[in-house]
């Protein structure tokens with residue numbers, strides 16, 4: 001057991017399960033009342049893009065606008081370092097952990113599901129450029145995603161699905177450039193199947209697990225695990241909303257050698273961007289880092 005162990009840490013059995021199956025949860029971060037209070041105040045702030053790192057584009061569907069709002073919204077900044085989340089990440093990744101991206105995933109009544117996909121370097125959408133580079137000689141890749149339900153998610157509201165144990169096989173070639181088109185629905189304007197290593201392969205959906213969740217709960221999974229979501233069938237008139245926060249050890253290079261990010265048909269500057277150290281410390285200094293509100297001073301770039 002690690003020296004960072006606390007009441008929120010994972011048991012050895014849970015760590016073994018995660019290594020084999022690639023996911024864990026749901027766990028609870030907030031009571032339903034707490035998540036209501038937290039989201040009521042954070043939601044209003046999401047409409048103000050004046051301090052957001054990537055601003056807002058004209059396209060209503062632009063996912064980059066929803067990236068990294070933990071860097072300008074205090075409630076989200078606190079969320080990414082929630083002790084129930086960080087202790088579990090430290091059980092899996094070691095003491096020194098950074099959060100390199102967050103994203104909102106809404107599904108409105110009638111929306112299609114998210115295509116099955118895996119993310120390792122995240123280059124497939126980023127014009128062939130790696131978003132993440134693990135240290136040479138390492139066997140891992142990808143990132144750990146914590147997907148937190150900000151609304152209840154029933155089976156007909158577009159729940160997240162995963163196929164257990166698929167995290168060690170690459171079914172997609174992320175060095176292939178995927179073509180973006182705003183009307184393509186499968187993966188927010190991309191057709192993820194364009195990246196398939198074997199065009200004839202189909203995910204074995206008979207093995208899929210779908211997570212019905214209560215608001216305030218989160219699941220943890222490797223981005224290299226096959227995952228996606230079912231459609232929101234529209235039987236309930238309320239949308240479902242997930243907030244994904246993504247973590248790597250501080251040894252991983254984030255957006256290596258890049259000053260800009262190009263995804264979803266849009267290029268943004270990384271000038272205001274930074275990773276946030278959520279546990280332990282950074283002993284590598286190869287990433288842009290921003291300080292954290294809960295650690296004293298407001299978020300700002302470190303030199």
Ligand SMILES: O=C(O)CCC(=O)C(=O)O
Nearest residue numbers: 105114145228229242244
């Ligand atoms: O919420 C969804 O439908 C997709 C989420 C996802 O792919 C992710 O968090 O990596």
Ligand SMILES: [Fe+2]
Nearest residue numbers: 117119223227
């Ligand atoms: Fe994903």
